[in-house]
Amino acid sequence: MTNPQTEVDAWGDEAPPPLTGMSDLFDSALTLPSRVLCVSAAIMLVAMMLVTVADAILRTVFHDAIDNAELMTSHWFLSGTIFLPLAYVTVLDRHISVEVVTQFLPMRVQQLMMGLFMALGSAIFLLLAWQSWGLSIQKMQIREFISGATTFYSWPGRFLMPVGTFFFALVMAARAVGYLSGRVRP
Numbered sequence: 001m002t003n004p005q006t007e008v009d010a011w012g013d014e015a016p017p018p019l020t021g022m023s024d025l026f027d028s029a030l031t032l033p034s035r036v037l038c039v040s041a042a043i044m045l046v047a048m049m050l051v052t053v054a055d056a057i058l059r060t061v062f063h064d065a066i067d068n069a070e071l072m073t074s075h076w077f078l079s080g081t082i083f084l085p086l087a088y089v090t091v092l093d094r095h096i097s098v099e100v101v102t103q104f105l106p107m108r109v110q111q112l113m114m115g116l117f118m119a120l121g122s123a124i125f126l127l128l129a130w131q132s133w134g135l136s137i138q139k140m141q142i143r144e145f146i147s148g149a150t151t152f153y154s155w156p157g158r159f160l161m162p163v164g165t166f167f168f169a170l171v172m173a174a175r176a177v178g179y180l181s182g183r184v185r186p
Contacts, residue, residue, distance in 0.1 A: 016091045019174040021183025038088035048077035068152040076157035083164025090171040114186045115179030118172045125169035133162035
């Protein structure tokens, strides 16, 4: 049995590490929308679970189903739960990393490496956000839908990827500035 007084909540009231190391106001301006997106992803995850469970109960007990439940899950909820929390994970610096060799390098070399990796990642995800935004606009203009049990408009879910990847790229760019300037340690 665990003792609640000795447990440490790694996600609770922990202050996130600085992004740039230059301005708390700038870091907060990126942290707040990242948290909002993460909470939105959590709400979508709960909604996905509720829709799935309700659909399974309706199918089993009443031999009925929620119209387009699987389309809601695949076109709306999954995109949100995958892409929206990426920026907040980066704010908290909680990505999985393996530091077998880099931990033995001098701190400045580690900072430069991480800064370059973050800058490259930011560029890649900005490109991904830009491309997916253009596609989302096109699908919205034609009011893309899928003909299922009823007409299901799939275009709103397409905006979740560009929003999530854009904020992810912004936070990665801020963290790259912090590493490259030497103000933030990996």
